[in-house]
Amino acid sequence: MLLYIHVPFCRSKCRYCAFVSRPLDMAEVEVYATSLPLEIRAFGKKLGRPKVETIYFGGGTPSLLPPWALSRIIPELVKHFDIHPAVEWTFEANPDSALDVDYLRALIGYGVNRLSLGVQSFADADLQFLGRPHKAKAAMAAFGAARQAGFANISLDFIWGLPGQREATWLENLKTAVRLRPEHLSCYGLTVEPETPLAALAAAGELELPLEIEQGRMYVHGAEYLEEQGYLQYEISSFARMGFQSRHNSGYWEGRDxxxxxxxAVSTLGGVRHENPRDVREWAALAKTGRCGIGGVALTREERVREFVMLALRTAKGLRLSLYRRLTGIDFLKENEGLITALRQNELIRISAGHLRLTKNGFLVSNLILERLRY
Structure with missing residues (x-):
């Protein structure tokens, strides 16, 4: 089983962010650090001390949790879950809150062995536009602090397709990142999410993004550059040195519980999906009563198949056609014969070794392709 723990606190809300997050408030951190152990205990009992192969602290900004909060939370995980000896344990951090080497060493002492730093850009103008609370210099310093603390598995997050950005400036970001030699890079195209400040700018006609052809060059040439530098693309936005693919995220794409x-936070266990209340105190009230995970919804067959195809086509491995047929009784290629022919002619997909895979250009238009497929 994969275990995800959501930490909803940030110094400030970034302009593009649609995740569950709120400004740091120590009174709410106290509520969080008191309630999360209760939720851990409840699920540990409900699921019979389940085996956990990966742990991921995401947010928000987990690195804003003070040491006293970690000392309440992490021992409860070890006590109530059967954590695999070779667990991949990821902890997200923003550079401005990952400069304390002693704090980072304490994470390693708890068992954290993978750090994910939200760099987003090495250009201060980009960071200011995004509303990030750090500058490029802090990102460099945080990476150095993580290495000094002893992290041997560091992932850096970036966003491409920003206003004013061009292929050359994006590639310069990647070259700077490669010089640091992180083990993993996640590179996401800027998405304008509803009800964010960026969405308001777009609605007002004040958001001028690079042309689609320029964004396409950023994505394809950026991916080619990273692969030349030894970073294997194993998912639409993910690149890793050999042996450093994110096992946690790969578990999502493989459809694991x-x-x-x-x-x-969202759970999917045994085909049933559940989402916790987004409000800290509403969630805490449920944790206090032990009514965690109540009210899940069973996914329909159509939903499960759609997710299976969508997640598989995000990866470099692609969709295993024999497995699709075994799950559905349908020949995927025959069901989508006309579309498959058009996609192959336009070099947006490849079919080999029993798998259907998107090419790099196919990844660029993956949403359009998924909308047109028949399941």
Missing amino acids: YLGLGPG
């Missing part, structure tokens, strides 16, 4: 704890 996952348990989400914390405000707004």
Whole structure:
């Protein structure tokens, strides 16, 4: 099982962010650090001390949790879950809150062995536009602090397709990142999410993004550059040195069961999906009564098949056609014969070794392709 723990606190809300997050408030951190152990205990009992192969602290900004909060939370995980000896344990951090080497060493002492730093850009103008609370210099310093603390598995997050950004400036970001030699890179195209400040700018006609052809060059040439530098693309936005693919995220793409704890966290266990209340105190009230995970919804067959195809086509492995047929009784290629022919002619997909895979250009238009497929 995969275990995800959501930490909803941030120094400030970034302009593009649609995740469950709120400004740091120490009174709410106290509520969170008191309630999360209760939720951990409840699920540990409900699921019979389940085996956990990966742990992921995401947010929000987990690195804003003070040491006293970690000392309440993490021992409860070890006590109530059967954590695999070779667990991949990821902890997200923003550079401005990952400069304390002693704090980072304490994470390693608890068992954390993978750090994910939200760099987003090495250009201060980009960071200011995004509403990030750090500058490029802090990102460099945080990476150095993580190495000094002893992290041997560091992932850096970036966003491409920003206003004013061009292929050359994006590639310069990647070259700077490669010089640091992180083990993993996640590179996401800027998405304008509803009800964010960026959405308001777009609605007002004040958000000018690079042209689609320029964004396409950023994505394809950026991916080619990273692969030339030894970073294998194993998912639409993910690149890793050999042996450093994210096992946790790969578990999502393979459709494995996952348990989400914390405000707004989502779980899918045995085909049943549940989402926690997004409000910290509403979630805490449920944790206090032990009524965690109540009210899940069973996914329909259509939903399960759609997710299976969508997640598989996000990966470099692609969709295993024999497995699709075994699950559905349908020949995927015959069901989508006309579309498959058009996609192959336009070099947006490849079919080999029993798998249907999107090419790099196919990844660029993956949403359009998924909308047109028949399941």
